[in-house]
Amino acid sequence: MGWEKDLEELKRRAALAEQMGGAEKLKRQADRGKLNVRERLARLVDEGSFREIGKLAGRAEYDEDGALKDFMAANFLFGRANVEGRPVVATGDDFTVRGGAADAAIWQKMVAAEQMANELRLPLVRMIDGTGGGGSVKTLNTAARTYVPANPGWDWVVRNLATVPVVALALGPVAGLGAARFVTSHFAVMVKELAQVFVAGPPVVNRLGEDVDKEGLGGAHIHGHNGVADAVAESEDEAIAMARRFLSYLPSSVDGLPPRAETSDDPARADEGLLGAVPEDRRKVYKMRKIIESVFDKDSFFEMGGLWGRSAITGLARLDGWPVAVLANDPYHYGGGWTADASQKIVRFVDLAETFHLPVVHLVDNPGFVIGTQAERAGTIRHGARALAAVYQASVPWCSVLIRKAFGVAGAANLNHSRFHYRFAWPSGDWGSLPLEGGIEAAYRSELEKADDPDVLRAEIESTMNQVRSPFRTAEAFMVEDIIDPRKTRPLLCEFAELAAPLRRTGPSAFPIRP
Numbered sequence: 001m002g003w004e005k006d007l008e009e010l011k012r013r014a015a016l017a018e019q020m021g022g023a024e025k026l027k028r029q030a031d032r033g034k035l036n037v038r039e040r041l042a043r044l045v046d047e048g049s050f051r052e053i054g055k056l057a058g059r060a061e062y063d064e065d066g067a068l069k070d071f072m073a074a075n076f077l078f079g080r081a082n083v084e085g086r087p088v089v090a091t092g093d094d095f096t097v098r099g100g101a102a103d104a105a106i107w108q109k110m111v112a113a114e115q116m117a118n119e120l121r122l123p124l125v126r127m128i129d130g131t132g133g134g135g136s137v138k139t140l141n142t143a144a145r146t147y148v149p150a151n152p153g154w155d156w157v158v159r160n161l162a163t164v165p166v167v168a169l170a171l172g173p174v175a176g177l178g179a180a181r182f183v184t185s186h187f188a189v190m191v192k193e194l195a196q197v198f199v200a201g202p203p204v205v206n207r208l209g210e211d212v213d214k215e216g217l218g219g220a221h222i223h224g225h226n227g228v229a230d231a232v233a234e235s236e237d238e239a240i241a242m243a244r245r246f247l248s249y250l251p252s253s254v255d256g257l258p259p260r261a262e263t264s265d266d267p268a269r270a271d272e273g274l275l276g277a278v279p280e281d282r283r284k285v286y287k288m289r290k291i292i293e294s295v296f297d298k299d300s301f302f303e304m305g306g307l308w309g310r311s312a313i314t315g316l317a318r319l320d321g322w323p324v325a326v327l328a329n330d331p332y333h334y335g336g337g338w339t340a341d342a343s344q345k346i347v348r349f350v351d352l353a354e355t356f357h358l359p360v361v362h363l364v365d366n367p368g369f370v371i372g373t374q375a376e377r378a379g380t381i382r383h384g385a386r387a388l389a390a391v392y393q394a395s396v397p398w399c400s401v402l403i404r405k406a407f408g409v410a411g412a413a414n415l416n417h418s419r420f421h422y423r424f425a426w427p428s429g430d431w432g433s434l435p436l437e438g439g440i441e442a443a444y445r446s447e448l449e450k451a452d453d454p455d456v457l458r459a460e461i462e463s464t465m466n467q468v469r470s471p472f473r474t475a476e477a478f479m480v481e482d483i484i485d486p487r488k489t490r491p492l493l494c495e496f497a498e499l500a501a502p503l504r505r506t507g508p509s510a511f512p513i514r515p
Contacts, residue, residue, distance in 0.1 A: 009068075010056075017055050017073035021096025029096050034172060034194065035236050037077055037092040040127050044240050045081035045090055052079040053116075054109045072097060075130075076106045078113035080122070083244055086252060089117040092127035095172055099130045111153030118156055121253035123165040125243055128182050129172035151177060157184050162355065162512030165250045167243045170195035170229070171236055173214055183228055184515045186352055187246045187304065189239045190220040190229040197223050224307040227345060232307065245302055249316040249323040250356045254508050257357055258323040260501075265297045267320040267494035274486035278404055278428040285331040288313060291363060291403065292328060295490040301326065309345035311336055311370070316358070319490075319497035325353035325396075328363035331404075337370040338410045340378035343387035350390040351513035359397040359500040361493060362415065368408035384410055392416045393511060397500035399423070401489060402480065406431040424492060425480045429471040 020026060020036060029036050035043070041050055058073040075097035081090045091113045117124035151157075160166050161184065168185035174197045182188055182197055190197065198205075198218035205217060215221075224232040233239035251258050271294045278286050292301050296317035303315035313328040327349065329336030338346070353360050369375070369384045391413045400414045402425040411431060415423060444461055451457040467473075474480045484492065 013056050013068070013071055016071040017058065020073060020094050021075075021098075025096035032194075034095070034129075036096060037094040037127070037129070040092050040171065040236065040240070041077065041079075041081070041090055043237065044125060044127070044243065045083055045088070046085065049082035050079050050090065051081065052077065054078070054112065057109055074106045074109055075101075076109045076113075078109060078116075080116075083123075083125075083247055086123075086247070088123045088125060088247070089113055089120075090125050090127075093129045093178070095129040101130060107152045111156060114153050114156035114160060117164050117166075118160050121164060121255055123247050123250070123252055124160060124167070125247075126166070126168045126181055126185065128168060128170055128174050128178050130174065130178060151180070157181065161186070161514070162254070162508055164253045165247055165356065167246055169239045169243060170197050171239070172196075173198075173201065174218075175199065175201050186250075186355075186513060187231070187243070188229050189231045189233050189242050190223060191233050191236055191239050192220045194236070195220060197228060227305065227308045227341065230304045246316070249302065249318075249358070251506075254355060254357070255506050257504050257506060260321040260323070261318055263297050263300075263318065263321040265320075268491045270487040270490065271295075272487060274489065277486060278426065280428075282404070282430060285335075287332075288328050288330050288336075288363065288365065288403070291489075292317070292326060295493055296324075296326070296361075297321065304349065305345050309339065309342035311339055312342035312346050313363075314345060314349040317361075319361070320494040322497040322501055323358060324497060324500075325349065325358040325360045326363070327360060329365040329403075331365055334370045335367045336365045336405065337367045338380070338384050338387065338413075339370045339375065340380045340383040343380065343383035346387040347383075347390045348513060350387075350394055351509075351511065353396055354394050354509045355512050357396060357504045357506065359399070359497065359504070360394065361496070362398065362400040364400055364402045364406050364411075364414045365404040366407065366411045366414070367405045368410045388413045392418075395510075397422070397496070397503050399493065399496040399500075401493075402426065402429045402431065404428050404430055408433060421481050422496060423480070424482050424484045424489070425471055425475075426486050426489075427471060427483060429474075429480065429483070430469060431471075431474070431480075432469070 018038065020038070026036055058071055060068060061070040063069050075094035076091065077094060078089060078091040081088055114124070116122070166185040168182045168188045170182050170190045172195055174182055174195060176199065179197050179199060193215065196214040196218040202212055202214055202217055205212060220229060220232045223229045231242055233242060249258060274291065274294055277291050296319060300318040301315055302317065303313065305314055311330055311333040313330050315326045317324055317326045327346065369380050388409065394416065398415050398419065400423040402414060402423065405411065406414050415421060448454045448457060471480060471483055475483050
């Protein structure tokens with residue numbers, strides 16, 4: 001007969017594992033508008049590519065004769081799969097089994113998944129729903145003891161930030177260790193109104209005197225605007241699509257290079273609309289994202305952190321198929337000036353580019369650090385100096401395009417000035433130690449106070465200074481390398497991407513990204 005009896009037992013146990021928390025719990029999950037963990041894994045990966053690991057781990061119940069009566073699978077699933085034909089480690093929490101809290105074999109499986117991704121150099125996707133490995137007081141009662149906290153496998157979690165792309169999707173209430181796993185990633189997505197992220201949930205928080213529900217405590221409307229989440233999705237399917245797209249720009253690990261994609265977008269394409277993209281009136285704003293959509297490969301811009309630190313725009317894009325990191329300013333928010341939030345966002349993004357060998361294209365319109373009492377209370381100079389340090393520490397190829405303003409210490413972060421200046425300027429360029437309008441008041445205060453008509457004198461000074469501020473005067477002294485026709489921006493950036501491609505180096509970076 002061979003091993004047929006054992007193989008039948010194997011099939012039986014696998015079938016029990018696939019029942020997850022049981023029909024009632026699965027229905028409750030569906031009634032909440034949520035997919036179950038196996039449905040999520042199926043939608044994330046290429047069809048038929050998921051090979052589960054540890055499917056038989058869980059809590060078994062036996063009769064007096066030692067025969068299996070019942071089996072509850074561990075509430076953490078993982079395995080090897082493909083995403084767009086490339087191997088990944090895919091993981092998911094099963095909320096239908098004890099709300100995703102710690103269960104039989106769960107922490108060993110979670111550690112194994114992190115270790116597998118690290119040692120096999122495979123991207124990791126975490127689909128988090130519940131405490132994601134966190135504890136439950138019921139466990140303490142069962143064990144009849146408490147314990148000194150430890151996070152099993154956290155060294156692998158930290159190592160993975162420096163080794164492989166890590167994507168985290170919050171697909172339900174996420175607390176404790178689950179919340180920490182969510183943010184300890186390179187790209188974190190919350191599903192609007194479905195996911196909430198918090199250190200401790202409402203029952204714990206409300207004991208401190210607050211009165212708040214899950215959404216009010218940690219909904220996407222909070223964490224999408226404070227940097228906890230890099231993106232907010234309208235649905236689980238959209239979140240999964242974001243994860244797949246994010247991975248397409250990155251190598252499988254730091255030991256590889258970001259892959260080039262096929263494109264039909266002509267690298268020599270010129271856009272006549274760029275001639276009027278920046279108003280001649282310096283007081284008027286314009287849409288930087290329109291410039292981004294024009295100069296990079298069509299539909300290739302993938303924004304990250306779009307709802308927070310909004311004076312800075314960060315994202316991934318392609319130039320003639322080559323993946324690049326995009327850093328830009330948004331004049332609609334603080335005139336594009338660096339706030340404390342924007343500076344934190346920039347640090348994390350530049351570290352991402354450095355970790356995964358992505359050349360950086362920086363579209364600059366930076367009037368400097370945001371000023372005022374609110375900015376000082378936020379510690380803007382501290383966070384801004386860290387962002388400046390990140391730019392200067394970056395070793396990946398870097399190209400800057402001076403779209404309009406570049407003033408002061410923050411404006412100097414258009415690139416590391418000690419490296420070769422691969423830099424272009426538009427005729428709309430306007431730069432210096434500080435903006436002319438405010439600088440006149442400071443430099444000529446005495447003369448203006450003594451003048452019979454300060455407004456007339458101010459206008460005369462401005463007229464003279466406007467001649468000096470011409471970018472052509474700067475180019476005459478070779479203090480800006482090239483002033484270009486805006487319509488030629490894309491061809492020149494595609495040329496940069498071609499030159500940068502062979503300069504990219506594999507291996508770990510000197511300073512990997514931190515959460």
